[in-house]
Amino acid sequence: MKEQLRKAMQHHQILDIVYIAKDQSITKRRIKLIKISGDHVQAYCFTRHAKRNFIVDNILAVHPVNRKARELQA
Incomplete structure (x- = not known):
């Protein structure tokens, strides 16, 4: 996972992640x-x-x- 994140950071990519929060709820974030x-x-x-x-x-x-998803967000 870390390597995938590093590559995304090097390429300045926006990511959708699925994340377990502190309260154990599962959230989807765009980061x-x-x-x-x-x-x-x-x-x-x-x-x-x-x-x-x-x-x-x-x-x-x-x-x-x-790119298309990013344009829709803006």
């Missing part, structure tokens, strides 16, 4: 990675409109967002 350090990633979360920190082990799935 742009800012920094990867250790077992955490810092990203801008388009869902929450703020910077957020995510635990890599709690990221269940990662999907790059294609």
